[in-house]
Amino acid sequence: MTKEQRPRIVLEQSTFDRVQEGLALAGLLVLILLPLVYYGDLPETIPQHFNAKGDADGFGSKNFIWFLPGLGAALYLFMTLLNRSPHMFNYTVNITEANAAEQYRMATRLVRWLKMFVMLLFVYITWGIINGAMTGKTGLSPWFLFVVLAINFGTIGWYWTASWRKRKG
Numbered sequence: 001m002t003k004e005q006r007p008r009i010v011l012e013q014s015t016f017d018r019v020q021e022g023l024a025l026a027g028l029l030v031l032i033l034l035p036l037v038y039y040g041d042l043p044e045t046i047p048q049h050f051n052a053k054g055d056a057d058g059f060g061s062k063n064f065i066w067f068l069p070g071l072g073a074a075l076y077l078f079m080t081l082l083n084r085s086p087h088m089f090n091y092t093v094n095i096t097e098a099n100a101a102e103q104y105r106m107a108t109r110l111v112r113w114l115k116m117f118v119m120l121l122f123v124y125i126t127w128g129i130i131n132g133a134m135t136g137k138t139g140l141s142p143w144f145l146f147v148v149l150a151i152n153f154g155t156i157g158w159y160w161t162a163s164w165r166k167r168k169g
Contacts, residue, residue: 003088006087006095006100007095007097007100008087009086009087009100009101009104011101011104011105011108016109017108017112020109020115020116021116023119023120024076024112024116024119025076026119027072027116027120027123028073028076028119030123031068031069031072031073031119031123031126032069032072032073034069034123034127034130035065035066035069035126035130038130038134039062039065041134042062042130042133042134043062043133044061044062045059045060045062045133046059046060046061046062046065046130046132046133047059047128047129047133047138048060048129050125050128050139050140050144052145053142053145054139054140054142054143054145055138056138056139065126065129065130068125068126069122069126072119072122075115075118076115076119079111079112079114079115080115082111083108083111083112086103086104086107086108087100087104089107091107091163092163093163093164093167094167098168099166099167102166103166103167106159106162106163106166107159110156110159113155114155117151117152117155121148125140128140
């Protein structure tokens, strides 16, 4: 079945789905508020890049502090709009009338989870930049990269496994 032939289903959001949406929105709001609150206190030069160990290894203008909120807002909007058309997603299994609702629900939850995670991740990085610029302790946790990769690959692995198990509906 092609994307155009797939069933178009309006999914009702569960409480879990609404909590995820709320956390993602809260993350976006905090992501925007952090630079608003601290911009005037930042030095002219702030950390802009971190190596794999979490140490700051690139510095630049304090105007960079607006990059992650801008990117975060764009990603939030994109992922929110994307989730309105789950019939257009790429799936690892064939979508049929029997399995469409369950596959769409899992896929939209994956996108919702990734949206929430990206917003919280950007909040952490933005706070790390602000804190580092103001205290001179420029760096993120040495566990940062490991945790980010583990959560991302774990989430995608969970989704792929769940999707495959429920492929027949």
